[in-house]
Amino acid sequence: MALSKALYLIHLFFIHFLPQYEYILYETNDRGKNGQIEVVMKRDSLGYHIIYKSDRTIEVILDTINLQTLYVNKIVGKKWELSVKRxxxxxxxxxxxxxxxNESNPVYDRHxxxxxxxxxxxxxxxxKRIRLNVPEFMIINAxxxxxxxxxxxxxxxxxxxxxxxxxxxVVFTNMKFYFYIEKQYPFRFVKxxxxxxxxxxxxxxxxxx
Structure with a gap:
């Protein structure tokens, strides 16, 4: 019974487990400024360990079951800006x-x-409605x-x-955000x-x- 319940909960939120290791390079355009983001991910028993590098370095740990945020550390240039701990x-x-x-449900940092x-x-x-951490403001519904x-x-x-x-x-923006996710494994973030x-x-x- 316990196993059946656990499998049901996994199916309810996530069924996709990501690869053991990934190297990803993104091309970015931020209001006309072109750039790149280099990403390295490794999965172990403690979670998904991710490092983003561009003009900033962001270290992240995500839960392996539901991908909620467990840890974030962000440095812009040589200056620390953000830390998150669950x-x-x-x-x-x-x-x-x-x-x-005090959040009982998964929270996902915007990064x-x-x-x-x-x-x-x-x-x-x-x-689906999720709880999204926008560090500059607060945790919001999205x-x-x-x-x-x-x-x-x-x-x-x-x-x-x-x-x-x-x-x-939220009331302070009417922006919409569009994400294109690959339909088949490894379910890459494409655009x-x-x-x-x-x-x-x-x-x-x-x-x-």
């Missing part, structure tokens, strides 16, 4: 401003969405919805993807755009095992 509370320290949240959104079991009718299927071609190849719209449930039309991310290189 213990009894969800602890956020943004530029010295500390907040402690980790490229991995988090790879874990859900999508279908044409998929809708709605996810599959709004279509597209074939996306990037320098890394062509991918059949789910198109997912994310809508933050990102938003409703401003000024920001984008594309998968440029990938290797995994």
């Amino acid at each position: 213990n009894h509370f969800f602890e956020v320290n943004y530029r010295g401003r500390k907040n402690y949240y 980790t969405l490229d991995f988090v959104l790879r874990g859900f079991d999508y279908n044409k009718n998929f809708k 709605d996810l919805e599959v709004i279509g299927e597209e074939n996306i071609t990037t320098p890394a190849g062509s991918f059949d993807c789910w198109k997912i719209k994310m809508t933050p449930r 990102y755009t938003d409703s401003s039309g000024k920001n984008s991310i594309f998968l440029k290189e990938y290797s995994g095992q």
